[in-house]
Amino acid sequence: MVPEPEFRSYYGQPIIKGPLWHEPHMPAYLYLGGLSGASSLLAAGCELTGRDRLAAPAKIAAAAAGTAGAAFLVAELGRPERFLNMLRVFKTTSPMSVGSWILAAQSGLAAVAAGSALTGLLPSIGKAAGLATGITGPMMATYTAVLVADTAVPSWHTGHRELPFLFAGSALASAGAVAMVAAPHREAGPARRMAMVGAAMETVAGEVLERRLGLLAEPYREGSAGRLMRAARVLTVTGGALAAVSGLTRWRTPSVLSAAALTAGSLCVRFGVLRAGRASAADPKYTVVPQRERIDARERNRAHGR
Template sequence: MSVSEFDNYRPPEGRRRRGRRSAGRPGGPGSWFRRGNDGAREIPVVPDAQVEPYTSYYGRPVVKAPPWKKEIATYLFLGGVAGGSALLALGAQLTDRPILRRNARLAAMLGSAVGSTALIADLGRPERFLHMLRTIKPTSPMSLGSWVLVTFSTCAGVAAVSEVDRWTGSRLPLGPLRCVLRAVEPWSGVGAGLFGAPLAGYTAVLLSDTAMPTWNAAREDLPFVFVSSASLASGGLAMITTPVDEALPARLLALAGVAGDVVAQKVMESRMDPVAAEPLHQGTPGVLLKWTERLLLVGGLGTLVGGGNRAVAAVSGVALLGASACTRFGVFYAGLNSARDPRYTIEPQRRRLEARRAAGQTGDSITTVG
C-alpha cells in the first residue's frame, strides 16, 4: 500500500463493477461494457471535461503546479543578490576599491550559501542536489543552473575567505595555504564575476521552461526582469554596507537596475497574453508587485538625489532590496496561482490555435481537426 503524499491527488474511487475491458470494441481499453436490453452499452470511465466554464477532470487543474514552497522564492532572491554582488566585486577589484570589493565578495558568498541552503531545504534531502551533478545536460536549465551554482559558490567562497583573512590581519589558521589562497584570489574573483550574471538570470529560464501559464507566457522577457532585479538588489546592499566615497559603482548599478526593471516589467506584461498576465495583478502577487513599484520609486529617487549621503543611501538600499524581494516572490506566486485555474491554460491555447489557423498553418498536429 502506498503512503506517498501524492496519494492526496488521486481521484476518489467509487464501488467497482464487475465487467471486462474491451480492447477491440468501441471505446477501447478506456471503457467498460455492460449487457442490457439494448445490447452492448458503453459506460465512460472518465467524465467528460468541459471548457466552459473551464472545469477539468474531477475538478483537477489542467496543469499540475510544482510542489515548490517559499524556500524556492528565497533562493530566487538570494541567488540574484549573490550574482549581482559578485559582478560588483569584480568591478571593484578592477578599479581598486578594496572596501567595496570586500563587502561585495562577502555578500556574494553569504547570498550563495544561504540561498543554497534554502534550495536544499526545499528538496528535502541534501543528496538530491548531489544527484543533479551526476551529469551535464545542455538542454536542461536545472542541470546547467546546478553547475553554475556550484562553480559560482566555489569561486565566491575562495575570494571571501581571502578577504576575511586579510580583514582579520591574517589570523585564520591557514598555514602554508595562505600563499596559495593569495595567488588564486584574483582569479576566483574573476570566476565569481563571470558566473554571477548566469546565476542571476538562469532561474528565470528555469521558471519559464515549465508549463505554468504565467511563467511560460513571460519566457521572452522574464530573464531581463530577473537580471535587472539582481542589479538593483546588489547595488542597494552595497550602498548599505559601503561608505559613499567608494559606493559610486554600486549607485550606478542600482540606478541601471531600477531603469531596467521598470522597462522590462512593462514590456513583459505588454507582450504576455492578457489572461496569462492576470495572476500578476491578483491576490498576493498583485500586492507584492504593487509594493515593487513603490519601493523602486523610493529607492531610485533616494539613490539619484541623495546617494551621496550615508543615511539616505542606506535607506535607499533597503528599499531596493525590498523591491527585488517583492519582484521575485510576486512572480513566483503568480506562476503557481496560474496553474490552479484551467482558464489561464485554455484561453491562451485557444488564441494561439486561432492565430496559427489564421496564418494558414492548418496541416500540423496542432491545428488539424480530426
C-alpha cells in the same frame, strides 16, 4: 447576436500540475542567488578598476548570499544528497542540471574570493577566483528565470522573454543596495549606479511583461501576486530615486533607506512571480484559452495562404 460564451472547464479542475515549491524557501533562494551573482559582477569590476574598499564587501556579500541560497535550496529539496545527485550529470538541455553546476561553481569561487579578502591569504588565487565570478555571477543571476520559464506554467512560460530581464534588474538592484551600505560612502558610487540601473531595468521589464502577456498577465495583477508586484514597483522606484539622492549628499541615511526599499522590492518580485505562476497553473482558462487563440490564429493564416 449570440453572446460570447464564457470559458468553462471540466469541473473547474486544473489542467496542469502547479509548482510545488515552498515559501519562503524558493523565493529566498531566487533572491539570494541573484544577490550573489550581481555582487560578484560588482566585485569583479571593482577588482579590475582598483576599488578594493568596494570590492571586499561585494565579495563577502556574494559568498554569504551564495551559501545561504544553497542552504535554502537544500531545504526546499528536503535532503542534501538530492542536490549532490544533481551534480552527477551535466545535461545542457536541462536548466535544473545547468543551474546546479552554476550554483556550485559560483558558491565555491565566491567563497574562495571572500576568504582571501578577509584573511589576506593567497591573494593571487583569491583575485583569480573573484575575476572568475565575474563570469559565473551573471549566469547565476539569470538562470533562475530560465528555470521557471522552461515549464508548462502559463504565466511563466509565456513570459520567457521578460523574466530574465526582470530577474537581472532585481539582482542588480539588490546587490547595489547591499554594497551601498557595506562600503564607505565615498567609495560606493559604482554600487549606487548599479542599484539605479537595476531598479530601472526591473521596472521596465515588469511593465513590458504585464503589457505583452494579455490574458496571462492577470495573475501578475490580481490577488496576492498582484499586491506583491505593485508593492515591488513602488519600492523599487523609491529605492532607485533614493540611490540617486544619496550620491548628492554626504549623509548615509538616503543610502540606508534606498537599500531597504530595493531589498524589499526585490523580495516582493520573487514572491510575486512565484504566486503568479501558481495562480496561472491553478486556473484552467490560462492554459486552454491561449491554446484556442493560437489554433484560431493558425487556421486564419492557413485560410489566407500564409
